[in-house]
Amino acid sequence: MSPIFSSIEAPPGSRLSDVIAEQIERRIVDGCLHPGDALPAERELARQLQVSRPSLREALLKLEARHILEVRRNAGYTVAEVTAPSLTDPLLHLMCGHRKAVGDVLELRQGLETLAATLAAMRAEAGDIERMTEALEATERAHRAGDVSTAADWDARFHLAVAEASHNVALAHVMRGMFSVMRENVRRAREALFAHADAEPVLATQHRDLVAAIRAHDPEAAVRAAETHLRYIREGIDALDS
Template sequence: MASIFSSIEAPTGARLSDAIAEQIERSIVEGELRPGDALPAERELARQLSVSRPSLREALLKLEARKILALRRNAGYTVAEVTAPSLTDPLLHLMEGHGKALADVLELRQGLETMAAGLAAMRASPADIERMAEAAETMERAHQCGDAALAAEWDARLHLAVAEGAHNLALAHVMRGMFSVMREHVRRAREALFTRHDAEVNLREQHRALVEAIRARDPDAAVRAVENHLRFVREGIYAADR
């Protein structure tokens, strides 16, 4: 994490703690720091920023008060997780017995994920693409081992990795906040799809096509890959309801 931070000179007419907070915030906005990431220990972070520990401590307290950072016992400061239980909990409950809720979440995914795929094809870093590829591979291994829950988890994490690769803070914020809904939607969709003998092959090819389109920097192909994938999911859900 040393490469993320750089030395800060005391600004003229402004507090040093504000400049420190601004650099940490910028790292979060640019996707260098993600929810759950731990900051270096206070002494080490002060060294990397070339600032005093009292000024650093003041900046960290400001970011904690604004809920950008969270202080964890025995873990120091971490980037705050984005959660929205007042939004996600009712959706999770409705998806338990209402096909309409499943269809509505799928429509939401269509809008968010096509946008994410197109932007990721233009903006994703090599590290972002590697995370996508790793998620796809882990999902495939979990399926081969018969672990449906883990496969659904990594399926959802692949789609989240694409959103994070779009480097749009608002989009990533929404997708992270909706992750529990996404994961449950993916789990239920996979349950419906795997009544078909060709589901595993199709899903594997669809996810690989998405990652490869982003790797090839082809926004149109990336959007098509998402649209093809979600069309397949939609058909599987509707077929299971009939």
Template sequence: MESIFSHIEAPPGTRLSDVIAEQIERRIVEGELRPGDALPAERELARQLSVSRPSLREALLKLEARDLLELRRNSGYTVAEVTAPSLTDPLLHLMEGHAKALGDVLELRQGLETMAAGLAAMRAEPADIERMREAAEATERAHEAGDAITAANWDARFHLAVAEATHNVALAHVMRGMFSVMRENVRRAREALFTREDAEHTLREQHRALADAIAAHDPEAAVRAAEAHLGFIREGIEWLQR
């Protein structure tokens, strides 16, 4: 696999560790490194960057202090998950007992995800499209196996993959930060929708239509596909609110 890192030469008067940290941070911002991704082992990463291990270690510690990296026992440094528990935890609690909160979250999703669909259609790369299709297929497999929780998780990951395909770091981070809320929103909607015989087939076709429109780099078709999909989900949410 080709390295995403490039050799570093620090300009005079610049700390080498700062330049190293800047390159790693840039890879995170540009989406080349995603939450949960593991960095190469320290020795290998120092080789790829052509830097000393003490300078690299200093850079990694700086990024860890800024909550961009986390050190996991026996697995080295990984890109930190961007979450917002102070926002998501109360929403999760509200959705447990109030159907209106489900609808409110869906309204937020409609704004974010229709925008994401259009941007993804303009900017998605082959790897982005592959992640979408893999998530859609995993959703289908989990549903066929009767595992509703795993199906909802992969369904939410499909929508996160669309957001990441925008290569808009702000939008992707917002969607990652509300992932637990989105996953619960998806689970509850799927639970309601599957009282209909055609629901699974419809959801499957809608995911495929959205991925196909993004792969075709057709923003208008992608937005239409996202709107149709979220409109169908709204039917499930409204059924719960009755």
């Protein structure tokens, strides 16, 4: 894979460390780097940027102070998660005891995921389609193996892959920040739906219809596919309540 960083030179009157920090931030905003991604080792990153290691180290420390980067053991500098768990932890607690909270999360997902579907259909690249397809296939394998937890995890990762294919860094970060809630929401939805024997093939078809619409760069079809999928899930949960 080609380097994502390019050589830089500070304009007159600018600190080199500020220009370095700006390029790293730009790569995050552009979606080239995602939360949890590790930066190249310091020596390699300095080589790609064609800067001195003291200037690079100063830039990295600035980004760490802004909570854009964090240092992980055995991984060096990585892109930080910018959304805190303080929102998602209470939601998880509510979902464990109140079915209405499950429906409320579905309503939130409908807004976020129809937007993600629209933007993904406009902007998705080959790598994005590949990641969606891999998540779908992993979901189906886990279901066939009877591994409900892993199937739910990959199902949620599929929806996250759609959000990342939007190439909207704010949307992708929000979806990443609520991943644990989305995974629990998916688990409970699948639990409700699988009271019906035909649920899994229906879900698989709906997922694949969404990928097909995104691959065809058809935003309207992508929104219809996302809405059909989320409506099916909502109806399954509502049926369990009745």
